[in-house]
Amino acid sequence: MRELRRKILLPAFRLSELTTDDDPLALTQVIKQGTGYPATTYHYRFVGGDGTGREFCYNLFPVVLDKHAAPWPFGTLYILAQLEAQTTPVMTTCQSKADDLGAYKEWLDTHDDPDDVMCQFPQMKLRRVTYRYRGHLQRQVQAGEVAPGTAKRRMGTVVAFYRWLIARNYLQPDNPPWEEKLYQITFRTLEGRSLSKRVVSTDISIRAPKSEDPFSGTIRDGGQLRPLTNKEQGWVLEATQAKGNTECYLLQLFMLATGARIQSAGTLRLRHFTQTNPRYAKALAGDGEVFKLKAGPGTGIDTKNDKSGVLQVPRSIYELLHTYGLSDRAKVRRSRFVAKHGEHPDPYLFFTQQGNPYFAAKADVQRFNPNFDRRHEKNGQPVRQFLKEHVIPDVRKKYDSSFKYRIHDLRASFGMNMTELLMGLVQKRKITLHQARMTVKDLLWHESLTTTDLYLNYRSHLNMIYEAVNGYGEQLQKWVAQASVSREVSDE
CATH class of the missing domain: 1.10.443 (hpI Integrase; Chain A)
Known part of the structure; x- marks a missing residue:
């Protein structure tokens, strides 16, 4: 299914509001309507443009679109609210959220009355719009149209979007949009301190389990990197x-x-x-x-x-x-x-x-x-x-x-170059394994030695996997040969 254009990026955006012509900061905009028709004139001012408040100005501002390629008010207002809440906003993050909301709006627009569907929260849980959209995303995952991680992120964005709608009183659903569970997670910091964190989970979140390929030859260091x-x-x-x-x-x-x-x-x-x-x-x-x-x-x-x-x-x-x-x-x-x-x-x-x-x-x-x-x-x-x-x-x-290869693979290549150089010095007993380990950690700016050890163990781990598979393959060949002999005997 061909996806529609879900958002556009405005090169330069300044938040403005309507005002009157007697406002000393008023700017005038004239929109011509064509020959024989009177022009439309309105007055506006930039928000915070008086120098006493913050000016809401952004480059590459994302605007969520509907099926008619017109701005979707709720989606765009949500993005603006996210930007206004940050002193140093990261535009790529908001652009990603706009993509997710654009996908949600695209699904809403497949219905006859999308504005009504967006606010449907009947008593039957599975008919509520949030559960229906979750089912839509799951079908897309099963059909291979969307990656599980993408579906998980989109559902998370929609949940945050509805939280905002409810908090701003734009929406008061008849029934809860989802069910929540509160978890207490305990973990240890890099310094060894034990901390607890409260996590709220919903029953419409989508799981995206990760499967590791032991033969990929990659190292997880801010992504799956392959040392050249x-x-x-x-x-x-x-x-x-x-x-x-x-x-x-x-x-x-x-x-x-x-x-x-x-x-x-x-x-x-x-x-x-x-x-x-x-x-x-x-x-x-x-x-x-x-x-x-x-x-x-x-x-x-x-x-x-x-x-x-x-x-x-x-x-x-x-x-x-x-x-x-x-x-x-x-x-x-x-x-x-x-x-x-x-x-x-x-x-x-x-x-x-x-x-x-x-x-x-x-x-x-x-x-x-x-x-x-x-x-x-x-x-x-x-x-x-x-x-x-x-x-x-x-x-x-x-x-x-x-x-x-990808450009980030060069970082892993540097890490392996340094690891092999230092391990050579360890074998010659010029430095200790601990010194080699700490040097690699410092060179790659690692927070945790666990990540550093992925480099130190990379070659041996990969060789061990191949040796195990090859050894098991030899055993399988013996069993296959044995089965063939048994079959020949039974045929006689």
């Missing part, structure tokens, strides 16, 4: 360099050398690599020198969950990026950005050929720009598109027809 072998890492860099994309080459090289995620590599700033006399320190692993690059809030470099830390940049990589930052190629790309958007107070190191950033930092996204003209955020799409269209096909053609 040394040979595969060489293939990727070789293919990127052959295509002449210096920026994608340097981005990937930086990630392989530091373990940084794409949002960190994409938000490196020019000032970070144009220092006159950079200071180098001894590397955590190996005998080389590194430049300690601070990342996180206040540094200009984005990190996952706004975590603060230090990236250990090998001296050779730092000097390479220093040379690139001062090159004519980089200057031309920065000038194209300035021509379109004006001077940036803290320019990025990397720009696309068109003068756009590869990844827009959170601070830039949250800063309202009334002249913003795009309908999407820059979050590494140019890199991912380049890998999909050029790098992966080139590697498949030259080396491995089934080769595949």
